[in-house]
Amino acid sequence: MIFLSKPCFAFSFPHLARIMAEFLTPRNAQVGAKGLDMIASMKKTVWLVVLLLITICVGPLLSGPVAQAGDAAEFRSHGFSADKMGRYFAFEEFGTQDGSGFPFSNIYIVDLQTDKWVPQTPIRILLEDESQPQLAARIQAFQQATPLMEKYGISNSGVMMAASPLNEVSDKAQLEFRQSINPLLSNQLGSYRLQLSNIDVRDLNNCGFQNGRVMGFSLSLTKPNGQSTTLHDESTAPQSRGCPSQYHLIAVFAPNRHREATYAVALVGVFSQGFEGPDLRYIAVPFSF
Template identity: 30%
Template structure:
């Protein structure tokens, strides 16, 4: 596959859908794989059962955290259509296909920290902001960060002309940095990657943090993109405070 830009831009939890909205689509589960030792590569897997055809699928993504691109030759997509297909089989086949990249960058050795998680099943949680610290300690929060997600119109791609809702992109801003107000534009989208080309809504779903032995912290914003049928898929957006 060609290298593609993640513009704009985890836990294995089953999502039922956003509260008060149609449950017609499926929302993918997400599982982090980890970082390379230098923090320059991040990998994650998403998986689930397609609502339309009841087909198990699994996708594994490897992201260059410096420029937001997919690594060359990735991602890896698996969708099973045989009659004895199941989610376990789809995930195993997908991870087998992706294993060479996982081993090349030693991602399982450096899982990073899931600093915040904001699933749509958590009632009352904000959908456009997330606040977290980078140390897993008890007690008062220390030097917190806040990410804010905005949505904006983009030109409708030709593949989305049949969609009866407005196709949008998103912007991401770090509005708090180590406890102080901040206005850093982390990433802005005027288009979306091929897998998310017809997205009509976004939710900020989590944050993962990794501290290399040498170098600055890497933050990954987990953004959930919805299409018009309420199918939810994930985008990992690198942020460098």
């Protein structure tokens, strides 16, 4: 929405024209050369005021609404460990930092059994050079992450079971999917449903610009047999999230599509206040089939 400033309402352009006609037109032919010079100077001043008002009042109307900035990181799954359950999961978020324009890449390796990052992670790379491409930051992050990926056996690329990318017009609070290698024969198997809720939580980061309102989330999983389980619920948001304002369900990853007991991951998008607007980052929430 565009708001016009007070000067736009204080004077209309016909009003200004009347002012010029009233005060800048010589009423006495004998004003002399000095008087004419003064009137010419006053005319220039009034025209400058007119141009300024045009810039203030008409400029926003011509340019349209101003888009709010921020940065939405992309995500990539780097897969699961090769053990039967797929205990360890690696993923990356990367993009260009708002404000600075610096490329960044963060790689996380999560122990899905304990729901914690493994030691020495996450790996965070920020190239303080806006001329560098995102790929340069990603390469550095991956080089640092490779020894840890080898240590935890991250060699199974895994599969995407469901997805709702940022720009897709869909319900961002729910994802439904099946565990099957043959989708043509899977209707009889029933489906899994993830349900996300945004909830008010205590402000730990002095987010006064949001009127003290900080959002957390809860996440539940309903299995094909109708049994529902709460995967995540919170009364506070970790300080590492900054000032979160909203959450979206983004994707589901698993080691494979077979109907067997494995770990899986729900990727949740976190919107929090950045330097120029809302930034998007990601949280991996583990569950199991």
